[in-house]
Amino acid sequence: MIEIQNLTRIYGTTAVVKDVSLTVETGQIAALVGTSGSGKTTLLRMINRLVEPSAGRVLIDGKDTAEIEPHLLRRQIGYAIQGHGLFPHRTVAQNISTVPRLLGWTQDQHRARVDELLELFQMEPADFRDRMPHELSGGQQQRVGVARALAARPDLLLMDEPFGALDPVIRAKAQQDLRDIQRQLGTTLIIVTHDMEEAVTLGDRIAVMDKGELLQYGPPSEILTTPATSFVSDLIGTGDRPFRLLSLTPVAEIIAEGQAEGAEIPREASLRDALAECLWSGRDRLPVEGGGIVTLDSLRAQAAPTARAAE
Numbered sequence: 237m238i239e240i241q242n243l244t245r246i247y248g249t250t251a252v253v254k255d256v257s258l259t260v261e262t263g264q265i266a267a268l269v270g271t272s273g274s275g276k277t278t279l280l281r282m283i284n285r286l287v288e289p290s291a292g293r294v295l296i297d298g299k300d301t302a303e304i305e306p307h308l309l310r311r312q313i314g315y316a317i318q319g320h321g322l323f324p325h326r327t328v329a330q331n332i333s334t335v336p337r338l339l340g341w342t343q344d345q346h347r348a349r350v351d352e353l354l355e356l357f358q359m360e361p362a363d364f365r366d367r368m369p370h371e372l373s374g375g376q377q378q379r380v381g382v383a384r385a386l387a388a389r390p391d392l393l394l395m396d397e398p399f400g401a402l403d404p405v406i407r408a409k410a411q412q413d414l415r416d417i418q419r420q421l422g423t424t425l426i427i428v429t430h431d432m433e434e435a436v437t438l439g440d441r442i443a444v445m446d447k448g449e450l451l452q453y454g455p456p457s458e459i460l461t462t463p464a465t466s467f468v469s470d471l472i473g474t475g476d477r478p479f480r481l482l483s484l485t486p487v488a489e490i491i492a493e494g495q496a497e498g499a500e501i502p503r504e505a506s507l508r509d510a511l512a513e514c515l516w517s518g519r520d521r522l523p524v525e526g527g528g529i530v531t532l533d534s535l536r537a538q539a540a541p542t543a544r545a546a547e
């Protein structure tokens with residue numbers, strides 16, 4: 237569990253992070269969102285002490301990080317940044333094994349770990365381990381950046397706009413991979429993004445920041461349905477909100493009895509996918525794989541509470 241308590245950072249006379257407190261449970265993902273300059277990166281960097289807090293403290297599993305040597309703390313915490321930050325003159329394997337080598341793992345151990353991670357990220361080890369970063373695509377570089385952050389099996393991973401440079405299709409795949417891997421490993425993840433869509437897709441909790449202050453911290457559904465301030469509402473974008481809410485719920489949750497014509501929709505597809513399918517194919521009901529149907533009326537009803545909240 238990560239407990240951020242009254243964290244403040246002052247530069248000159250300006251507090252760029254103001255008295256922020258939030259808790260991230262073990263194995264959960266917290267997404268920090270907000271406009272440019274709202275203090276997200278500074279908050280993230282105070283967790284691994286790349287930036288020292290002016291006031292407040294961070295506890296990791298009850299231990300105050302101020303009591304841990306910064307370089308030792310950083311070896312325990314994975315850190316991935318936008319543009320991946322790979323060492324350009326080191327191979328993929330050397331990049332990934334940076335922290336394991338610092339921690340004194342044997343050569344056999346870190347080699348095995350490199351291959352394991354490359355496989356996890358669907359990159360054939362024999363093909364990729366000896367390549368240089370410039371011999372990779374942007375998406376592959378990004379995956380190696382995340383693999384490097386995970387190499388020493390950190391319980392906590394901090395990510396700062398890790399997918400900012402990726403095109404939307406690769407980005408969606410990268411988010412899915414990250415979520416799968418995070419669930420598989422049970423890693424606690426704190427991710428900075430300025431993309432609300434990404435925050436909703438990945439976050440178990442979303443923290444909304446503005447001018448150094450934490451305006452709201454809660455599950456995506458709460459942020460979408462009951463934004464705490466007009467700033468949060470603006471950030472969400474009123475028009476898109478019903479769709480974003482629909483994207484959180486799988487079809488399996490609103491299956492009704494009945495029959496319908498046409499292609500089936502998977503049970504794990506989101507309500508947003510189902511609505512898109514209804515609108516696209518001109519159907520008012522879709523058959524669901526494994527039995528039952530989902531109706532356009534029930535999809536509209538699911539979107540309605542947010543429409544009311546937006547009024």
Ligand SMILES: Nc1ncnc2c1ncn2[C@@H]1O[C@H](COP(=O)(O)OP(=O)(O)OP(=O)(O)O)[C@@H](O)[C@H]1O
Binds near residue numbers: 272273276277430
């Ligand atoms: N070392 C520094 N010295 C002085 N001011 C700083 C320093 N680092 C950050 N700031 C200021 O603190 C504020 C918050 O910066 P921060 O990088 O945390 O914001 P952010 O929300 O991550 O923004 P972005 O989305 O643009 O990356 C900004 O106004 C920035 O100019």
